[in-house]
Amino acid sequence: MSGEPIVLHEPTPQQKRIVIIGGGMAAARLVEGLVARGLGPQTTVLAEEQHAPYNRILLSAVLEGTHRPGALALREKQWYADRGVDLRLGSLVVDIHRDTKTVELAGRTTVPYDQVVLATGAIPSLPPIRGVVRLDGSMDPRVQAFRSLDDCARLLDAIRGEVVNLSADPGSLSGSQPHPTVRHAVVVGGGLLGLQVARALSVRGIATEIVEGRDHLLNSQVGTTAGKVLKRSMAQLGTQVYLGARATRLTDEGLKLDNGYTLETDLVVLTAGGRPRANLARRAELTVNRGIVVDDQLRSVDDPDVYAIGDCAEHNATVTGFVSPAWEQAGVLAEVLAGNQATYEGHRVVARLRATDLDVCVLGEPENETGEVVEIANPVKGTHRKLVVRDGRIVAGALVGDLSRVGLITQAFDRQTVLGEHEAGQLLLPEPSSTGSSGVPQLPDDAEICACAGVTAGAIRACQSLEDVRDTTRATTGCGGCAPSVRQLLATRQTSPLPKSLRTVEGTPS
Template structure:
């Protein structure tokens, strides 16, 4: 080395090259990962290849847009300028067609290549098309009466159909699928004055989340809200007369919305010869088991033989991976899923997998009032639960579930009783350490420390996930000393697919 070399020259020669991080996907998991990388000083080393033309947005609140309680523009998780200001190379409308592991490059549809040192698959899930004859026409196009509902563009097309239907506003709609998304879409359309019916192939609603007793309560509640539900029936053919079911009935309808199921989007991983079962198989550091430079998070990832379609696990995975990519020790050990649906006049919260967990069952139901509350308790701890129709104590129950608090002999039963403070949400009695936002892991104390809803969103990210915590957050802010904010009764959306 020349004696004239400066200290800066020595530093630049000895410093390791910056790691080039490429994220494939522009959903909620990808957006959360970018936030984590930015917080660790890796924003300028990050490229995001998003297939959709929109900045990453809150996909779970799409039904709130359909219902009319949110504007489409309000769903953006971060504005485009936010990425630019932090050095993140956000490329919208970028379709990835191949990952070339031998040359460590990602190939786009226009044949350009993006080099990487670490590549993250955050490609989410794709909807499954039910085998209904007549949905796809002979020329390969979709029948104009049929709409999918998964993306912002899907939502825009459905709204256009509601406003510009050739025969005027649709009078009726059939929702294919009685899961979380199906119930949400049904309520959103009903709020807009459209007569809705749900077709569900299994024997009760939300069959993946709740038992038959809770499903009956939900069906009764939907009937009170004006929605007819057909259980144990499958749609087989779309005809000029309507949607034909396998039980012989034909439902006359102007509109069919498909919400039945999805699967991890793992085609890129398969093409790259990575191990894929249901999802892309990853280890505790979210690395592909075949390549230490390839990672996967969110709906497309499979960890410990488990895939998930919820916000909170995807965001926890993003946090762990941000640490790993920053060179720190971190491991993903699984997450206790809290699935929340909050639509107008319809409240559901599911903790874990109450259908599959074993333990003592504590249950209170009032079908006439439309409530069903169930906890599965093992060794004094809540291991699963389902609450339908009354979420007044969901904060305390979620806290006990998430922290695996050991309960006293009668505590589980008391948690299922309505909050004694009349008609209230229970918010004034929530301790500071009670978890309010399951998606972002935010406590009541952190909410109370904020000065406004905007402050909550920016500093804690609460309300930016499933949106189910928004009413409680508003009430907590309204009860702060000297607060001028008023609690809102606005009910939002569900926690469902993420990426």
């Protein structure tokens, strides 16, 4: 879109005013869809943060030092202005008045709407640890959350012992050494975010430990065997993991666990889950279960002019918490708001862990799906690969430590391809030696590379540069797990055929 001429049209009284509450990844994707349909000048975005919408998934990469904060922006502020979108940063919404069809901001100002979209995301859960909140209601200065760019800046401030200015040269955050007063950190929560934060702190030179209340890491995504492989991998990377233990109290001596241990720590990072941010919907008397309940057009079941997408929305009794379904919801809603027919039917979730020396990909819900299980594990090497197959189709999977064939596996999963008798097992074997000169497996044009944006290898090869890829396909702007593959494809631009069944026999989505 960057090379297209920009033609702005002032909205007429007959045109509907679209107000989006939230400035996260789902909101940014929806705005792109509305702009593409000529609805930019009718759109207002009320973002609570002072930063233009950015990629939250890559915050751990900023913490680790492999990405600059400026590289996280999905679109620059000027992009919105050039397309007539009214992007209002630092706008805290306190109420939705459905009777007058206005949104009220802190300070009592109001914004009228014809259609309003809640894209408010999720908020972190505060675990019941005594001492985290002090008697005066403030948080103990050793305790940090990690969900926003400001959280990331505060955490960097804590480990470096200096104030991090996000508006300064973004490269200044990379490669810094930790302040000598911060030597030990404890991450509470052993999920995807917890592992990413723990790895980032370890890379920064801080002795880091993880406390996970359940019996293995990534308990919601992988099984016990894969969890053991991950724990061993974390130990090899220098991070101790305490399983089946809960933090109970923060004292001057450290963080006390219910197993009797006390962990010496200068820093406690809370990553143990979150919940949909639905307080505005409740105040507006909309139906909220776990999230804001919506129908197949992402419309509130109580009001035809109120919609919800992303982490705050609940569709078909499901709250996703991942970027790929949020982006799919945004695409569907852009069609609906443009007056077109579109239906959201749910999304097969593909989640990637983004951290140095940790490779994990989860497809669907491998611990909950029923079917035949194909599994290969090598704990010594730190790999575990599992697929759940039903009626010849991959319905779920988990890959730990070896993602060499993740493109083909994701493609078969997303398209519900019918596999041959032995093909599921073959997909779990190491990539054969049919690679290009760089040693990169030669993927066919229709192999999916970016699960977040649904981008194929052929679409990547059609681009001229990484910037071109980001602007035209949005690949690498989601979880970031596809970035190495994208760079390799741009460098090689070679193809190889799929196995016969993956080329010619496709099933239909269940």
